[in-house]
Amino acid sequence: MESRVVGQPVQRKEAMAKVCGAARYVDDLQPPGVIHGATIRSAIPRGKILDIVFEPGVPWNDFVVVTSADIPGRNIVSLIHDDQPCLASQIVNHPHEPILLIAHPDEDLLRRARKLVRVQYEPLPAVFDIDSSLKQETIVWGSDNVFKRYLMAKGDVDSVWTEAAFLVEGEYSTGAQEHVYIEPNGMLATANDREGVTVWGSLQCPYYVHNALMALFGFPAEKIRVIQQETGGAFGGKEEYPSIIAAHAALLAWKSGRPVKLVYDREEDMAATTKRHPSRTRHRTAVSREGRLLAMDIEFTLDGGAYSTLSSVVLSRGTIHAPGPYRCPNVRVRSAAVATNAPPHGAFRGFGAPQSLFALELHIDKIARAVGLAPDEFRRRNFLETGDSTATGQIITQPLDLAALQERALEAAGYRAKLLQFQSDNPRSQLKKGLGFATFMHGAGFTGSGERHLQSVVELQTTADGGVRIFCSMTEMGQGTNTILTQIAAETLGLPYEKVTICQPDTALVPNSGPTVASRTSMIVGMLIERAARELKEKLRSSAGPFRVRTQYREPPGVHWDDETYRGDAYGAYSWAAYVAEVTVDIATGEVQVDRFTAVQEVGRVLNPVLASGQIEGGIVQALGFALLEKIIWRDGSMVNNQMTNYIIPTAMDVPPIQVLFEEIPYEHGAMGAKGIGELPMDGPAPAIVNAIENALGISLDSIPVTPEVILDRLRDHVRELETSPV
Amino acid sequence: MRCCITFTVNDQTQTVETFPMKRLLDVLREDLQLTGTKEGCGEGECGACSVIMDGLLVNSCLVPILHASGSSVRTIEGIAPPGGLHPVQRAFAACGGAQCGICTPGMILAAIHLLERTPHPTRGQIREALSGNLCRCTGYQKIIDSVEQASSHLS
Structure with a gap:
């Protein structure tokens, strides 16, 4: 029809x-009698709270003040585990952790008052990166600093190391990334005994907020009401954190008896709310003489920040995506999410997959070079096909032709002709051009049994x-x-x-x-x-x-997943893609310009071509920022460049023309044949762009963001290596 | 100390009694209930609060209301003909130029500011003119398409 x-x-x-x-976004609401809330946050990464002093300078009697003692129910941010308090009472575990709330009708006075609350601490030792967390010299969470570990195994990787023609190792890392939705987080709340609690806000998941408020107030479901206002971008950044803001606004409203608006300014939003998990991935890969993958041994580690929040789930998705769209008889992924004393890292478009796929797609290019095959040819020999089984043992039952998808992308990008052209032009120019690509997939819907549990x-x-x-x-x-x-x-x-x-x-x-x-x-x-x-x-x-x-919800027939062994059908369906980046690198300044981007994907049926290509283009540009521009400067667990002035996201001048092409293969269990689309475009651009830079410069890179400083450093190292290496 | 400031907003004379350093953005949103102008960063980086003041595109978060005294300001609420849409608004709706919508009012004013000076810009000129307005959803391509389409409907 x-x-x-x-x-x-x-x-x-x-x-x-x-x-x-x-x-109407939340900050556009001005109910009569509304007062404004503010959050007093930890100034140190970890320590005991000794005292809180309200210094003179404002009429404190006119202020509403809320501490953890005012919480009617449980002092937790209810999510998966209950380790995160809504307001810290004795110990703080990260910078910017909420301790106290104040509210007043006058925003200027409120700003002044905020600076007059002095919290005195006894500092405790803290950890700030994956390595020191794993060393376990300082334990900052649980008994071992580990939120979650997974072991995902297929075949026996250890059986093939000796017979392999090539062994290729690599270590890769990705930095934290800030969502930079243009509308900062915010909530408006009313609360009283008779009607219960109502919040209006900028949020992704009304029932997450609902659940958190029920636990906080100890109210039945019908006495909590959560209303989503128009939401000005989210990207995962308004998945779990809005529960905290809603809780704070509701507590102030509960105590004051007035509507309370709690809207973050940009600096607070950037410093205090979630970011993409920093990651480290180690690969050890065995390859046959013919260029076929024999074993992939992968270690994938995420920095989760100070509380468990969603880290176990982000880790799960990153783990399952780590071996990518390749056929390999022996796979082992050992993964961990560890605690550090930074604000908890959280959901961000791609949810762990952009991190592990970045590592994989750089590593695949490295393997191709080691084996002596072109990167497209090496991938072609190893792509999953219909009937193959993935690393979790999921049999690909849908039609899948990644070689054709890759070929279509390379052709659309003019890849082969340009590659030759650049190779001949580059030696004569300070501007080096290069091409790189990535082939990848993204599983749609909750992992494994998740959708069955959601009902x-x-x-x-x-x-x-x-x-x-x-x-x-x-x-x-x-x-x-x-x-x-x-x-x-x-x-x-x-x-x-x-x-x-x-x-x-x-x-x-x-x-x-x-x-x-x-x-x-x-x-x-x-x-x-x-x-x-x-x-x-x-x-x-x-x-x-x-x-x-x-x-x-009814689970499609024939879906099996085992949460214990991590075997089975990880996702109802995967979307697949091949992305090609063309770049110019100025070796005098280290600046990278992405000149052109080609994105070919199979997302099932496209339900609305304008919205679908809009999702793809927006994801690519967000990933371009992740790859090249967006660098968070950390000091003692705190983001110090928490402004748009010094945390740089792509502008209209930074982005290339993007060609978006779809293969449409309807998926029988998706609406009208659709599969997932929103996160896929976040996964591939970073490795495609970095592979293109490697191609332009003939150097190898292993971490993002690749800022001009990184490029210049690597070029200097490269020259030094050339000068000192024996002829 | 509060003072009285008179200026024109969307062709209507307005007098507000307020603090001279109050931001134009806040006067528009709070005193005049024109909430279509958005705050994204409060430091003149994102352009969500863009308005046209005496023919210049400005970040209203950086303009003290005293500075706007006697000026003429156009906001998103004042660009469409009565009962209709400005061609740039129509193009943004048709081409997918608005996703979450929070940058949209500022982006549309930046586009109008460009087209009033350069009715038929190249894509490069559009990119440059909009580079002070950040969008995190669209990747800009459909915004540039929108401005191009609006331009083609201008004589």
Whole structure:
């Protein structure tokens, strides 16, 4: 059947509100009587709190002050484990850890008061990097500083080291990355005995916040209400941290009896909230004479910061993606997330996969050089194909032709001709050009049994004007939730796009459809919408209604996953991609310009071509920043360049023309054939760009960001090596 | 010490009684309830608070209201004809130029500022003109497409 709505570039649902400046973000709300909140944070990385002094200079009696003693329920940020307090009471474990909350109607006075709270500490020893955490000389979390370990094994890597023609080793690292959603975090709260707690805010996961507030206040579900306002970008940065801000705003509202707004400024947002986990990956790979992978032994370590938060889950995804889209009979991934005294690192688009895939795709180029094969030829000999089993033992049942995907990307990029051209031009120029690429995948939806545990629900309801309204907890944060889910419902119901509306996520009105994370919205929740729409359409055949239908997640048949052994079907489906970067490096300044970028991907059916390519382009540019620009300067666990002035993200001048191409192979268990898309484009650009720089300069690199300083240092080392090496 | 400042916003004369160093951004958002102008960084880096003041594109977070006295300011709320849309707004909606929407008002004003001076810019000129406005969602490509499309609808 010809589709009318799905696959069409229909206009974003909230486009008019956004282009007119009428969309309402949390800071745009000004309820009568609202007062402003502020957070007093730890100034040291680790220590005992000895005393809190309110120095004179403001009328302290006019202020609302909240400490951990004011918490009605449990002093935790409820997530996976309960190790993180909502407000530190005796010990602080990282810089910027919340200790105390204050509120006042006058923002200027509040700013002054913030500086007059003196917390006295007895410092304790702290650790700031993966190595010192693993040494365990100072224990800062649990008994061994380790939040989580995984062992993912297939075959027996140790059996092949002696028979391999080539053994290639490498160590790679990635830095922390700040999300830099342009709208800083913020919440507005009201709270009282009679009505309970209501928060409005910038957030991804209404039910995460709901769950955290229930534990904090000890209230039943119906006395907590969480409403998502228009959200100005999130990228994972508004996945878990908003629970803390909501908790703080709600506590101030509870104590003051007034609405409280707690909106972070940029400096506070950058310094105090989550970032992408820094990583270190070690590879040892055995390869046959013919260039076939025999064994991949991988050690993958993440710096989790001071509390466990989501690190175990980020580690899981990074671990499963670490061996990439390659066939290898023997694989071992040993991974760990360790504690340091930095603010907890958290969810960020890609969720561990960009880190482990960066290492892998640099390492694959290194192996190709060692074996003496072109990087595309080496990959072609080792790609997973339909019928192969992945490192977790998942059999690829869907049609998969990565060699064709790679070839299409290389052709579109003009790869081979340009490679020859650059090789001949480079020696005569200070501007060295290079090409690099990466081939990779991203699993959509929660890992393993995750979706089964979530048991997501959506509801559809007929409306008085002959339309249908969608009720689900999936949030719009720019990626297109409202539009895509509406398209799916409208298509299935045979209704015009305009006749289907979607309810703003509000826990008093929408069921729990799970969090808006893990590239699961289109594929998983979209499928629930499609099923609900089919059911509703059936009902509407016999009667005009009104009807309200409810659909709950059902696992596709034949899916098996073992959480203990890490074997089985890690994801319902993977999206696949081949990305090519073309760069120019100025060897006098070390500056890198990405001149052109080609992205070919297979994401199942494309539901909206404008939104889909928008996701890909935006992800690529965010990853370009990760690769080249975005360097966090740490001092004693604290980000010290916590401003847009000195933490540099790409501008319109820094980004190349991006060619986005899709292969469309419908996935039978995804909505209308769709698979996940949001995180995929974060995974491949960094290794593609760094491989291109290596190609341009003939040097090897192993960590990002590759700033001009890094390039100049490496070039100097390279010259020194050439001068000192025997002829 | 508070003072009275008179200036024009979207062709309407406004007088506010406020502190002379209060930011234009806050006067627009709080005193005049024009919340379409957004704050992203508060230090003139992101451009989310861009408005056009006496024909210049400015970051309203860096302008003390005293400085705006007697000036004429245009915000996102004042660019469309009554009941309609400015061609740049229409193009942003059609081309996918707005994702999360928080940079959109400032980006649209930067685009209008460019097109009023250079009605048919090259993509390079568009990139340069918008380089003071940060977007974290789109990768800029669809924003540049939007400005190009708007430009093609200008005579």
